Structure formats: C-alpha cells, structure tokens
Amino acid sequence: MLFGRWEIARKPPLLSSKSQINKMISKPALIIEKSKIFCQRCGQKTSKKRASLPKEKYYCPQCLNFGRITSLDTLYTISEPNFFSVPEMILTWLGELSPYQQKSAQHLMKVVNNNETFLLWAVTGAGKTEILFPALAHALEQKKRVCIASPRIDVCNELYPRLKAAFSQITITLLHGQQKQKYQYTQLVICTTHQLVRFNAAFDILIIDEVDAFPFRNDHLLEFAVKTARKRKSALIMLTATPTKKLLQKAGKGVFSFDYLPLRYHGAPLPQPQVFCETWKKNIQQEKISIRLKRIFADWEKQGYPFLIFVPRINLLKPIFRIVRQNLKEDIKGTTVHASDEHRIEKIEKMRSGYFRYLVTTTILERGVTFPFLNVLVLGADDEIFTRAVLVQIAGRVGRNKKRPTGDVFFICEMQNKEVKEACRQIAFVNRKGAVLKNETMSSLPKKNS
Amino acid sequence: MKQCLLCQKRIVENFSFKWLFSFQTSGIKQVCSTCINSFDSLKGKAVCTGCGRPGNYQNYCTDCEKWVTLGAAELLCNRSLYCYNRQMKEYFERFKFSGDYYLRLVFQKELEAKLKENYHKGWLFVPIPVSKEVFEKRGFNQVEGLFENICLSKMLSVKKISKKQQSLLKRRERMQAAQPFELTTGFEKEIKGKNILLLDDIYTTGRTLYHAQALLKKAGAKKVHSVTLAR
Secondary structure, eight states: OOBTBOEEESSOOOOSOHHHHHHEEEEESEEEOSSEEEETTTOOEEEHHHHEETTTEEBOSTTGGGOOOBTTOEEEEEOOOOOOOOOSOOOOOOOOOOHHHHHHHHHHHHHHHHTOEEEEEEOTTSOHHHHHHHHHHHHHHTTOOEEEEESOHHHHHHHHHHHHHHTTTSOEEEEOTTOOOOOOOOSEEEEEGGGGGGBSSOEEEEEETTGGGOOSTTHHHHHHHHHHHEEEEEEEEEEESSOOHHHHHHHHHTSSEEEEEOSOTTOOOOOOOEEEEOOHHHHHHTTOOOHHHHHHHHHHHHHTOOEEEEOSOGGGHHHHHHHHHHTSOTTOOEEEEOTTOTTHHHHHHHHHHTSOSEEEEOGGGGSSOOOTTOEEEEETTTSTTSOHHHHHHHHTTTTOSSSOOOOOEEEEESSOOHHHHHHHHHHHHHHHHHHHHHHHHHHHHHHHHO | OOBOTTTOOBOOOOOOHHHHHHTOOOOOOSSOHHHHHHSEEOTTOOBOTTTOOBSOOSSOOHHHHHHHHTTOSSOOOOEEEEEOOHHHHHHHIIIIISOOGGGGHHHHHHHHHHHHHHSOSSEEEEEOOOOHHHHHHHSSOHHHHHTTTSOOOOOEEEOSSOOOOGGGSOHHHHHHOOOOEEEOTTOHHHHTTOEEEEEEEEOSSSHHHHHHHHHHHHTTOSEEEEEEEEO
C-alpha cells in the first residue's frame, strides 16, 4: 500500500517485513516557517493565520479534501519498487491504427523510451486513446508503472472501461473523489489529477488527458502534484485537442517536445464552422426565429440526422426548445439537458438510442460525448462561457463517424468576438496541417508497397 | 480581492460615500451573500420559548413539555441563530469533521453580537467541552472556536470513559445516555448563585445541554440558559 504513495499517520504504520521497515521513508507533514507553513504533501504555502489550530498547531487547508494533515502528522512512504508480474498477453485490443495514428504512436514509443516530456495536439476524434495503446503495452511489459490522469471525472470514467477492454489481463485502479473503491496497488492507474497529490515518485509514465481542462483553482497544487507523482526519470505525455496559449508558448520555447496529429482517424478534415451574425436574442424574446435558422432546421429535418443546439444559459433552454419544436414536424422528439439535470444520463442515453432526435443543452456535452452523424448549432457563440477551447470542442462533436465524416457546424452570434474568430482560425489551421500530413502519407504509402 | 470562505467566489462589495466618511472599518464579510442567504436564519421568527425551535407554539413545543415531565428543573430557554438545514449540515461537515478550523470565522461575529445584545450583564459563558480523544483527533473544540473572542469559563469537562460523539448516536440512544460531564475542580465557588449561559454548536435533542444544566444546577447555579448556532 505504501509503494509510491503517502500514508499520513501520527505513528509509523505496521509493516509485515523488516526489509520494508528499513526502506520506509518518513518526513514531517508540515514545515513551520516564520509566518507561513509549508505542506510537504501538496507543496503549498499558507499563512499561519489561515492554517492555525489551537495550541500552536497547524493544518493545511489547501489539500483538506484529501484528508486533513496537521503538524502532528508524519508522511510515510516506500519508494516504488515496480513489484509487478506481467501477463503474457498485454494488449488485448484487436483494432488497427490508421497510418496517421501509427506515426504518432511510434513517436510516443520513443518518448516513453527516452523519458521525455511531450505534448500531443491531436484533433477531436483523432483517436487519442488508441494511439496510446502500443506505447502503454511496451511500457507495461518493461514493468513500468503507468498513470493516466485527467482533470475531469467524466473523462476518467470514460477511459476506464476502454482501457479495461484493451488491457484485460491487467488490473486497473480507478481513483477519483466521487467513487468509493479503495486504493489498490496496481501497475496501471486511472485517476483525476487531484488524486496525484497522494502519490510520491510512483510513476514511470504519466499521461494527462485533456490537459487544457485544468481548473483555475488550485492550479499550483496540481502542478506540484504532477511533478511529484512522477519518478525523477520518467515520461510525461500531455494530450489535448485545444491547447492553451501557455502550453503552446512553452512548447515553442522548447520546454518540452511537441507534435500535431491534425487528422482524424478516418482522415477527413474537421468541419469548418459557419458563423452568422443576427439578433437572435431579440427574436427569441419575441418568440420568433430568423429565416436563416428556419432554413437550417428544415434542412436538418430532411437529412434525418440527430443534432445538438448549444445555448449559453440554463434559463434560455426552455424558450429556445419551445421555438425549435414549433419549427419542426411533430414526430421529431427532443428535450433539454443541463449539468444539474436529474435525468441527464438517461436523456443522453435516449439520444444515443435514437429516441430523441435533438437536444437543447448547455455546455455539458462539449467533451467526451459522441453521437454519430451529428449536426451542431451554437446560439450565442459570443457569450463569455463559449471560450475558444469550448467552441473547438463543440465543433469537434461533428463528423466523428467514418460513414459521415462531415456535418454542419453553425455558430450564431450577435457579433463575432475574439474567441469565435480564434476558434475558427484554429480549426482552419489544424485542417491545413492535416492536408499537408495527408499528402505526405499518401505519397509515402505507395513507395512502401512498391 | 476577498474570497468567500464557503464557495471561493469573489466577494464584491459596494463602497458608498457614506461609508467612506463614516471612518468605520470596511467590515468586509467572510462569506458572500448567496452563501449566507442559503442558511435559514431564525432572526425575527416565532420560536418555542423553551428550545428556540421555529414555529408558533402556545407555550412550549412537545419536546420541551417532555423535558418538564422528565424532571428538568427549568427549561433552557435556548436560542439559536440558524435552522439546521442542508447548508448548515454541509457547513458542520466541513468545519467539524473535515476539520477546516478557519471556518469558525463564518459565524463568529454574529454569535458575538447575539451575546452582547441579549446576555449583556451578569452571565458566565460556559462552552460545552469535547472529550480528550475527540480533541486530539480534531485538534480543536468547535464551540471554543466559534466563541473565540469571548471570555469563557471552561468549567465543564468530559468524564474519562463516557461521552460518545453525539452525532454518531440515534435519537433514542442519545436520550438514554448518562451524564457525561463533570465539574473541573476549583470552579465550585464561582458557580453559586450565578447566571450561566451554556454555549454549544447544535441543539438537536437537547440531551447534552440538559445534562450540563443539571450538573450546574446541582452545584448551585441560579439560572442556566443556552445559546447555540443551529437548531
């Protein structure tokens, strides 16, 4: 249990063997400085006033959610021994990688072997998870300990069954705040980035999925957690579809290596959003709808594909839903969803099964959810809630299926703002990169054959 | 920038000219208005005169009548600031059980004001203690934290074996529990003929407070009343 992980206690934990006791490392939980206290677990400093308990004792309020640590506690750990037995068949995944994916997968293999830090900008629907498989299998074979972390719980929950299927002989621990499974010592761990606080120099490979979705709160803590959860010599792989400026700047400066995967697994480019400006808010208030929108809905009605309508605020869901329903045939069913909706999962399931043709939703469906053959409309794309990353992710819901690699993406706004423009620019940029890559691989493929 | 202690959102305060020339401290709040409004304040509401429970009662609520029949010498005339709702439950979970001692500041000022207003003169303030084990585990006594800036006479202590954490017990078990407190030696003289105000965090069944009352009455206290944060 202690391998590569902190145990917090007032007395040293009881261990079975003497060799383990000798290997055990301990340090005080808090270091008390002149006016601040420094937490050795989360690496954060707090003023004494904020952290004080009676009788000159202190606690760390920053990592309180992981169980409080006080100045009475001590941290215990045993350095990671990589004590794993590797099964014969590691990768039980039977799918095949596209040539574009293969290229990235090979790059990742190199990263893993050389213990590099690496950022992969893979477009939405590129098949990021599958690209990891060869490198993961290779690492697991070498008895390396691997962690896949993501800032978002839903991403973790989605990754878990997929990895479980791909590595069926290997036990995987899933850790996040909303789940009650006890910690188990396993070679492969899937967790939220917050959970990394509990680990110490445990992982040979740390993969962070959707690295741009880091919350703004506690970001120093998470940075520290990522740093300390890895071994000194280890690989760090960051995956994202919408890198932040900061990440790209760092990559540009050469802090870490960096690569694009600008093509989806089926090779088609991302659908370019079409932006229209109109006074939609006023229209909604008057229970009206512009001719343009009417045409769009008529088109979609004819096509027979499902569609999502994104709105910026919860209180807009109902009125917009009413208007949309008026403009569609009666047999086309739809509903509204938002983050704190009780029937959220149920409704999404019904959408997937085809019972609902469309959903009017807030930004909850922006990441991770995949419906085939989708069309998307964003009303009020200039609202502050729709940042560049969110818009790119929304556009990325479309055209994920091989059978229909295209689709409509409409951004409706009062006025184009910076975020809308940047989102469109970013998609265009990635598509240009993609076209170049496609040409390269196309020209290189026949050579291999001849 | 000041953050709300409970939801971490920024607190926006409107500074007026009136305030600027009043030469008062800014009185910046610890908690944002949305958070504080989600607590159910009992200020100005009709309550039971015996236990401070909200509602219109002729004399006392049924619980208090039971206390009379059970032989309580006098009702506690308990007063609470807030109703124990979901938000309050969450607050206590974070404050007491997660152990975020700093959250004591959320209600400190209000409790102080309450004591200054209604219990101005001639009262001894006595906090309900926690057992030694709990104190060691938490590192603090939540009641003393809530009333930090008030001169407290810590004359009660928990008997060595007895007091279990009340929040772990069911109502029935709570009512049957035996006297958990004893007087700290040296305070006997101070109590005689005094008005005593017991301070606690939550009034649930009243068992704890009535135990304390019985003990203090036996030692010669004149009046024993109580104030709690939540009811």
